[in-house]
Amino acid sequence: MYKCHDCGRQFVGGKRLDTQDIIKDYVEGKQTLAQLAEKYGVNKSTIWRRIGCMRHIRVISRYKEVVINMDTTYWGRGFGLMVIKDAFRNKILWYKFVRNETAAGYLEGVGWLRDNGFTIHGIVCDGLGGLFSALEKYRVQMCQFHQAMIVRRYLTSKPELPAAIELMDITNMLAHTDKESFIGMLDDWSERWMPFMGERSMDLRTGKTSYTHKRLRSAYLSLRRNMPWLWTHYDYPELHIPNTNNALEGVFTDIKTKLRVHSGISKQRRIAMIQELIARRY
Structure with a gap:
């Protein structure tokens, strides 16, 4: 607020800050506090106060x-x-x-x-x-992307075992093939590698046995366990449900x-x- 010494009239001078412009620049314009302070000719604390006025309506x-x-x-x-x-x-x-x-x-x-x-x-x-x-x-x-990530966590992105390499290749086809083809590939894989997955090793200290290829087995079982929900988009095409x-x-x-x-x-x-x-x- 300013006052004229000659006539005594009071008035507001200078450039007024538009809070909504500041918020828009901060949120959408990727501008930092320092950049906004320089742009509007004020200090950073003023910018902080204006940004604190953000109120959303759902x-x-x-x-x-x-x-x-x-x-x-x-x-x-x-x-x-x-x-x-x-x-x-x-x-x-x-x-x-x-x-x-x-x-x-x-x-x-x-x-x-x-x-x-x-x-x-x-x-x-x-x-x-x-x-x-x-x-x-x-x-x-x-x-389906999350399912592929689950399998990848078990097998890593570059598995070494032939069975794991094949299973990873099949999993990578999940979002690029149809239900019948994917299940057919998985069935064929399990038929060939089931004895390998069933191998057990003994702990010499305890005398107890456990599966030798635990991570491979877990990756395979996660696909089998989640199969009822991996193809809903395929079973109900009229709903256009995304697969990822x-x-x-x-x-x-x-x-x-x-x-x-x-x-x-x-x-x-x-x-x-x-x-x-x-x-x-x-």
């Missing part, structure tokens, strides 16, 4: 017939973002900040959708323990790329920025 989608992706991403230990996304539209329907990924968390999100009038025709998720049984009333597709969560992984990558510019901010600031980014873009 808007419920008007599209109620949905197929959904669900997954969780993390920033270090104990801070994750659980998301349920419309598989056909670039819209996050529900999200929650969590310490750990749990089936109960996903059920909370599914319940919220149901209570708000959504009809869920299909769900794409990873292989979290207990989740398939908890969602048994829905058509559930396990992300790649679209949701793309959202996570986008959010993390934006946050990487502002590394070192507090947890509360990070939460506020994620909420603002979701409200603006998803």
Whole structure:
């Protein structure tokens, strides 16, 4: 506020800051506090105060017939973002900040959708323990990419055993072939390598025996165990259920790329920025 010494009239001078412009530059423009302070001609504490005004409004989608992706991403230990996304539209329907990924968390999100009038025709998720049984009333597709990652964790990306090399090659075909062909390849593999998987070794100290090729066996059994949920998209083509969560992984990558510019901010600031980014873009 200024006052003219000649006429006594008071007036506001200088350039006014637009808080929404500052928030937009911070969230979407990948600009640091120092860059924003220089751009607007103020100090960094002023920019911090304006950014603290971020307030998001969760808007419920008007599209109620949905197929959904669900997954969780993390920033270090104990801070994750659980998301349920419309598989056909670039819209996050529900999200929650969590310490750990749990089936109960996903059920909370599914319940919220149901209570708000959504009809869920299909769900794409990873292989979290207990989740398939908890969602048994829905058509559930396990992300084939997650299944391939499970097998890769057991066998590594460059296995040495011939049986493991063959099983890894079959797994890599999961997203590129049809149900009958994949099951046929797996059946043929198991017929040829079952005696090898059944080999046992003795612990000379205890006298007890255990499977010699435990990791190979675990990789194979994970494919067999998850088979009922790996081909839901194939069994119900009319629903157009995606076979992977790649679209949701793309959202996570986008959010993390934006946050990487502002590394070192507090947890509360990070939460506020994620909420603002979701409200603006998803």
